[in-house]
Amino acid sequence: MLAKNLYQPEKLEKKSCRDGYGDALLILGKKNKNVVVVSADLAESTRVHHFAKKFPQRFIEVGVAEQNMLGVAAGLALSGKIPFASSFGVFSPGRNWDQLRISVCYSQANVKIIASHTGLSVGADGASHQALEDLAITRCLPNLIILAPADYLETKKATIAASQIKGPVYLRFARHDSPVFTVPKTPFKIGRANILIKGNDITIIACGPLVYEAILAAKELAKQKIKAEVINNHTIKPLDNATILKSVHQTKCLVTVEDHQANGGLGSAVAEMLAKKYPVPIEMIGVQDSFGESGTVEQLWKKYKLTHPFIIKAALKVLKRK
Amino acid sequence: MKQSVKELKNTANLIRQDIIKMLARAGSGHPGGSLGLADILTVLYFSVLNHIPSQPNNPRRDRLILSNGHVCPALYATLARARYFPLVKLKTLRQINSQLQGHPHNLSLPGVETSSGPLGQGISQAVGMALAGQMDKGDYSIFCLTSDGEHDEGQLWEAVMTAAKYQLGNLINIVDRNNIQIDGYTKDIMPLKPLKQKYSAFGWQVMEMNGHNLKQIISVLNRARRVKNKPVVIIAHTVLGKGVDFMENKFIWHGQAPNQKETTKALQQLSHQP
Ligand SMILES: Cc1ncc(C[n+]2csc(CCOP(=O)(O)OP(=O)(O)O)c2C)c(N)n1
Numbered sequence A: 001m002l003a004k005n006l007y008q009p010e011k012l013e014k015k016s017c018r019d020g021y022g023d024a025l026l027i028l029g030k031k032n033k034n035v036v037v038v039s040a041d042l043a044e045s046t047r048v049h050h051f052a053k054k055f056p057q058r059f060i061e062v063g064v065a066e067q068n069m070l071g072v073a074a075g076l077a078l079s080g081k082i083p084f085a086s087s088f089g090v091f092s093p094g095r096n097w098d099q100l101r102i103s104v105c106y107s108q109a110n111v112k113i114i115a116s117h118t119g120l121s122v123g124a125d126g127a128s129h130q131a132l133e134d135l136a137i138t139r140c141l142p143n144l145i146i147l148a149p150a151d152y153l154e155t156k157k158a159t160i161a162a163s164q165i166k167g168p169v170y171l172r173f174a175r176h177d178s179p180v181f182t183v184p185k186t187p188f189k190i191g192r193a194n195i196l197i198k199g200n201d202i203t204i205i206a207c208g209p210l211v212y213e214a215i216l217a218a219k220e221l222a223k224q225k226i227k228a229e230v231i232n233n234h235t236i237k238p239l240d241n242a243t244i245l246k247s248v249h250q251t252k253c254l255v256t257v258e259d260h261q262a263n264g265g266l267g268s269a270v271a272e273m274l275a276k277k278y279p280v281p282i283e284m285i286g287v288q289d290s291f292g293e294s295g296t297v298e299q300l301w302k303k304y305k306l307t308h309p310f311i312i313k314a315a316l317k318v319l320k321r322k
Numbered sequence B: 001m002k003q004s005v006k007e008l009k010n011t012a013n014l015i016r017q018d019i020i021k022m023l024a025r026a027g028s029g030h031p032g033g034s035l036g037l038a039d040i041l042t043v044l045y046f047s048v049l050n051h052i053p054s055q056p057n058n059p060r061r062d063r064l065i066l067s068n069g070h071v072c073p074a075l076y077a078t079l080a081r082a083r084y085f086p087l088v089k090l091k092t093l094r095q096i097n098s099q100l101q102g103h104p105h106n107l108s109l110p111g112v113e114t115s116s117g118p119l120g121q122g123i124s125q126a127v128g129m130a131l132a133g134q135m136d137k138g139d140y141s142i143f144c145l146t147s148d149g150e151h152d153e154g155q156l157w158e159a160v161m162t163a164a165k166y167q168l169g170n171l172i173n174i175v176d177r178n179n180i181q182i183d184g185y186t187k188d189i190m191p192l193k194p195l196k197q198k199y200s201a202f203g204w205q206v207m208e209m210n211g212h213n214l215k216q217i218i219s220v221l222n223r224a225r226r227v228k229n230k231p232v233v234i235i236a237h238t239v240l241g242k243g244v245d246f247m248e249n250k251f252i253w254h255g256q257a258p259n260q261k262e263t264t265k266a267l268q269q270l271s272h273q274p
């Protein structure tokens, strides 16, 4: 269940994941009086300004103070609220990791840690603002669920699903407008990876807006008679072992794709699991142990080799290693 | 090579025009704080700092640490005007493969002392440099630029206490007090007042200045560097967007580039200023 014209990017609507978050908060605000938002002077950029306007009593602005923001959120959660602590990934969980570890995860406080502006897709702001390590530093934390939705609609669904979990959830998403390739009916269940395209030659497993590049890669591979199975792995933790293993049992090789360091993110999570349960050749598309820089999304994804031509190359390489 | 007040005025105006052109070309960035700091940066680089642009790593140089990194267009334009690198490079701001990153990277451009952008980090590094200067009995000063919004960060106050503890007389923190941060006025987002009293309670010597009165900036900066027994904070009263009437004091101009029409209008206004 995906968008019509799936393979024609120019025909797909373009909308940002952060707007999916902002729009979902409005729904949640109406539905649940316990939903509160904590902001660190990035209300407009993280799209929580709509919520702030509609529910001013449930909007807390702590200023440019991310460590304090997360501690305050933990206190709110320990008092029965459902706080959505919102900032950029580089600042939260970047700057407040200790607060995340102890005040939130160790205490199982019902805090939703919301990171916009993750990945190279941040663009012109450059390396300092591009969160490429957030999955690595959150994956290792006990009690934390980690979500990385792929488009506007999925971010909306992920936000609502996160509110229904009792416990810490880390939600990372992108800033830029990207193709909306899912539809309202596309299923979203935390911990359940979605097989978007079926195939038995190779598995491509991706998260975030780059899932769409994986789809484009599968289309090109099909022309070469290579049937790729494309999995949208929106839940980084807990990983959907069953779905991944079932796919890899057939295909016997895979490529992982993420707008994050290749070290420590989705690729690492999948590799750790498969190394224990069913080792197969893997290639990882991601940023290769470097910082990003300023540029447009398109330029950066190309320069850092994250787009579908590079996924295709990685696929052909890993097929040979089978 | 110290410039006269008249020359400084002219330089600051050119820098403001550079800022507008750079941001217009880049299509994103932070004009408000950049325009607001043009006068202070001009006085620093063309009158107060001891520095040799062709020797950006000279160990005896005064250091300018830009803690509020988002206003780097102002720093880049100032450095270019001071001949740290060719003016044409300003055109590449925020573009791929550019030395002029969206936020400062010390390894990308000569004259940029530290990497910044994430607020609150510069002042701690300035404290570290001042400590090193103290240990080495260096005769240079460390100037740090911080913003008022940045004062929300706990790290800033941690650094403020460290500076007082070690009586860092070689450290001068210039606060860009424009009363504005991203989402609104500082008094609404996170009130800072009484800032003066906070700094004196923390053991700093406090000075104030009008951040657009060049004569006053020169005399206050020079007075600050003569203080030797404790760190000095200069609360610089500035106007966000200074020089472009439709930007002045409007927080929406914290972080958005002017469009073509706005650019023309801004440049017209600036080129007609005395
Ligand atoms: C640690 C950190 N958190 C958040 C941000 C995002 N941010 C960039 S500028 C800014 C506002 C700071 O206010 P100020 O520097 O006074 O803004 P200006 O006066 O230059 O408009 C914020 C919150 C950041 N750069 N660093």
Ligand SMILES: [Mg+2]
Binding pocket: B147, B148, B149, B176, B177, B178, B179, B180, B181
């Ligand atoms: Mg300010």
